Amino acid sequence: MTNCWSWPSAPWSRFPKEAVDPDLPLVQALQAGDDSALNTLIERHREPLFRFVFRFLREETAARDVVQETFVRVYFKVGKFLPRSTAKTWFYAIALNLCRDHVRGLARRRGEVSLDAPATEMQPGFEPAEPRPGPSEQAVESDRFGRLQSAIDRLPHKLKSAIILCSLEGMSHQEAAEILETTPKTIELRIYHAKEKMREFLEKELESGDRRWT
Numbered sequence: 258m259t260n261c262w263s264w265p266s267a268p269w270s271r272f273p274k275e276a277v278d279p280d281l282p283l284v285q286a287l288q289a290g291d292d293s294a295l296n297t298l299i300e301r302h303r304e305p306l307f308r309f310v311f312r313f314l315r316e317e318t319a320a321r322d323v324v325q326e327t328f329v330r331v332y333f334k335v336g337k338f339l340p341r342s343t344a345k346t347w348f349y350a351i352a353l354n355l356c357r358d359h360v361r362g363l364a365r366r367r368g369e370v371s372l373d374a375p376a377t378e379m380q381p382g383f384e385p386a387e388p389r390p391g392p393s394e395q396a397v398e399s400d401r402f403g404r405l406q407s408a409i410d411r412l413p414h415k416l417k418s419a420i421i422l423c424s425l426e427g428m429s430h431q432e433a434a435e436i437l438e439t440t441p442k443t444i445e446l447r448i449y450h451a452k453e454k455m456r457e458f459l460e461k462e463l464e465s466g467d468r469r470w471t
Contacts, residue, residue, distance in 0.1 A: 280344035281368060287335045299328055306352055307425075312421050314354045315410060323359060327352045346435040353436060360414070404462065408455040416454065419447035423432065 280301070286294035303324060311320040330351050338347055409417060415437075422433040423444065430441035437444065 278343045278345075281340055283346045284335060284338055284340075285333070287432070292332075295328065295332055297342075298331070298348075300376055302348055303328075306348060309349065309421065310356060312409075312425055313353075313417070314359060315406075316434065319359055323352060323355045330355075342435040343432075346432055349422070349436045350384055350438070357414070370414055404459060405455070408458040411458055412451055412454055416447050416451035420445050420451040420455075423448055 280298060283294040283298050287298070305319055306324045306327060310323045311317060314320050314323065325349060332349060334351075338344070403438040409420060412420065418437055419433055422428045422436060423430065428436075433444045434441045
């Protein structure tokens with residue numbers, strides 16, 4: 258297994274026959290013993306996976322560890338992969354399971370129990386907003402983004418997974434359903450409930466802010 262870790266700073270649904278998985282030849286090559294195929298898969302998916310995991314865990318070192326372990330598991334479990342879904346959704350499913358394990362570990366250390374309880378103690382850090390013409394506009398945008406990220410962090414696990422995959426990562430309901438091992442309709446419902454809960458969180462926060470100024 259060759260090393261390719263250069264980091265930047267800072268039951269499944271059947272895969273449609275008419276669709277083409279660009280990663281399948283590389284996965285098949287890896288299954289045949291061509292370790293160099295793993296390097297190409299890493300280069301192709303490392304940064305998108307890191308972005309997804311970081312959005313979920315909100316901690317850079319843990320996100321890097323999860324992504325690295327994801328590709329380690331891809332390497333050792335590639336023989337079990339069947340093209341009933343895309344390789345990409347398989348990678349994300351592995352990463353998501355590792356995220357769950359990480360959150361469970363944190364919960365045990367903190368004395369928490371339910372993985373689906375709102376993650377109120379998750380770190381509230383957020384990715385920098387794109388530069389704006391003036392500092393006032395930057396502050397407003399950063400505050401808005403921070404509030405949204407805080408609301409996402411407080412969602413139960415199932416709702417949080419769906420909203421990150423579809424609304425932030427831009428995946429289809431079908432892709433998210435394959436990763437989360439459910440149906441597109443369930444994903445649609447989870448996103449709806451996630452947005453409703455986020456709206457409740459934000460409204461309560463605004464109300465609380467108004468009371469502090471009265």
